[in-house]
Amino acid sequence: MKNTRYINEYLKFITLLDKHKVDYLLIGAYATMIHTRTPRATKDIDTWVRQTEKNSIKLSKAIKELTGREISPKALLKKDQRIEIKSETFKIEIWTSQEIITFDQAWERRKIESVEGTPLNVISKEDLIKLKKHFNRPQDKIDLYLLEHENGK
Amino acid sequence: MKKTAKVQISFVSQQTSSDKTEKSVKDIFRTAGQIMFNYHILVLKKNPGNIKPRYTVILAK
Numbered sequence: 391m392k393n394t395r396y397i398n399e400y401l402k403f404i405t406l407l408d409k410h411k412v413d414y415l416l417i418g419a420y421a422t423m424i425h426t427r428t429p430r431a432t433k434d435i436d437t438w439v440r441q442t443e444k445n446s447i448k449l450s451k452a453i454k455e456l457t458g459r460e461i462s463p464k465a466l467l468k469k470d471q472r473i474e475i476k477s478e479t480f481k482i483e484i485w486t487s488q489e490i491i492t493f494d495q496a497w498e499r500r501k502i503e504s505v506e507g508t509p510l511n512v513i514s515k516e517d518l519i520k521l522k523k524h525f526n527r528p529q530d531k532i533d534l535y536l537l538e539h540e541n542g543k
Numbered sequence: 544m545k546k547t548a549k550v551q552i553s554f555v556s557q558q559t560s561s562d563k564t565e566k567s568v569k570d571i572f573r574t575a576g577q578i579m580f581n582y583h584i585l586v587l588k589k590n591p592g593n594i595k596p597r598y599t600v601i602l603a604k
Contacts (some may be wrong), residue, residue, distance in 0.1 A: 399596065400572060414549035420575070425567045429574035431582065463603055474601040479583060479591040505568040 392519050396485060400435050400503065406452040408508050413440035414449075415493075415500055416512045417485070417521065419533075425502060425515045434481035438513070440493045441486040449484070490524050491517055501504040 400420075407414050418436030423429050440451055442509075446463035453461050457475060465505050466473065473484040479526065486507070487494070498515035522530040568575070583591045 400576070420571070423571045424568055427571065429566070429578065431569050431578045431580070432575060450573060453600060457600055458600060459598065459600045468579045468602075468604075470604055472603045474599075474603055476601065477596040478594050478600045479589075479596070480579075481593070503574065510568060 393488055397478075400482070401508070403435070403452075403456055403475075403482055404505070404510060406455050406507050407437070407449075410448040410452040410455075412448045413493075413497065414438065414484075414511055415496055416510060418483075418496070419516065419529075421513050421518050422533045422537060424512050425501075425518060426511075426533075427456050428536055431458075434483050436483045436485065438485045438488060438493065438496070439466075440497070441471075444468065488521060490520060 401489075412415075413439045415421075416436070417438050418434075419432035420429065420435050421522075439445060443463065446466040449466060450463045453459060453473070453475065461473070465471070469487075471486045473486075475482040475484070496513055496517045497511075499510045499517055501514055503510040503512055503514045515537060519534065522534045522537065569595055583589050
């Protein structure tokens, strides 16, 4: 049996971020998979957004279009705010800060990929390694091995 | 005249992955999604295709 739900919802979200010109970076498991070209199980997709008034307005429009839910752009400007968009089968996490790198620094070094004609802003491999080393959870250690050994080769 | 098939034997390092296929970003999304889809079907015994997405938006810290 083939999956369409996960790919559709995640790509729909990415497409909406692009449509509303949201400054965002793909981080976490999907960024690791893209850099290592190694798919793995993950319960969610993680993104990191620029925390400015202008970007928060754009992000709230993208969230509204995806979920129908109205989120105040002001609420998205709170320090270390995190937004979760959940359904029974998938989860989208939106982060507004990371402890050791600023968004501007990471944005400068981002890798631009493309999926179905939609540009995809992915955190750079070096910044992803920094974050994985910083958080150092069991899954981070596995991801680090793949990231530092070029897909384990 | 007898024909003989050529057999090539290569010695490769175990450090080298045998998977040489370059995956596209879409392949990554599709495969990661399929892994979680199978998890729902085989482990949770639920078909995600039958579940209508009902979104919850949570502001958390």
